[in-house]
Amino acid sequence: MIADVLAEATDRMAKAVEVAKDDFNTVRTGRANPALFQRILVDYYGSPTPLGQLASLQAPEARMLVVTPYDKSALKEIEKAIATAPNLGATPTNDGQIIRVVMPELTQDRRKEFVKIVRGKAEDAKVAVRNIRRRAKDDLDALKGEVGDDDVSRGEKELDGLTKRHIDLIDDALKRKEAELLEV
Template sequence: MARKSSYVTEADNKMDKTVQHYKEELRKLRTGRPSASLFEELVVDYYGAPTPINQTATVNVGEDRSVSIQPWDKSLLEKIEKTINSSDLGLHAINDGTVVRVNFPSPTVEDRRKWVKHAKDMMEDTKIALRNIRRDDIKKVKELKENGDIPEDEAKKIEEEIQEVLKNHEAKSEEIFHQKEKEIMES
């Protein structure tokens, strides 16, 4: 019986990490609201080392649909401005000599639909990754059954439990998507 739970637990853990990764990637997806997490992926040359903007500056989200980025080293102002302006975020940064300001224009309905579609595509990729985990883990169980390491009825039960774990994680990823969709369409 201990084997059964270890295979199911292993699948559950891998699927949890996959869903968590999806959730983290969605945090970086642009919505109509300003978000400091958008700047986590953007890097600037900081004394010869490519460094994320949020590790070189204070990033503050303002009430007026803007973000202000105040670098700890003033020499980075221009680099941060150029990095943001050349990124694929579609944002325009302005350097005022002390901070870099990024205004978030109100998104069009077309923009919102595009972001929702991207989030849905990411969800589908997550589901594919979850199914691949299920396939690989069930394959291991079948090999154990064929080698006589576990009885057929136990293998069947493990496969059913792994399938149930998959369904739960697919439902979680759909719930996360629907929350993000709502956030995008309401912002």
């Protein structure tokens, strides 16, 4: 029973760490990264569709991304969605077949602003991990009548170790992303 609670908490914490890493990828650095464009929603025949489902994304150069739509009729809508996407500051150019997006250089102030955004995302992920810990601890406390108090306290110590490991993973990912953002 305790092992089940801990296994579920471990799975959920690992998912929270993965979500945090995915969120970090949506914050742009000086390079063109296809992950930045995955979540851009394009109005495709009246429904918002993620760009990753409508086109292939390739980064042939450090600051250029090439968007090749699967359906050429969606070219204008894709171009419009990229141009209006927040936090990109990129201007797409359309040649009738593909869209080239050249990422502008980041200023030092803009880099610091992105670091603040990433830190906020990291804190949100840490809160999610702590909430998972709290729910798992409540589940362990509910087991006190069925299993011994020593087993429950051992489970709580193990849960605290899991929480610390997953928060450390988030901190490590944050440090890597900050270094990437501040790299000129």
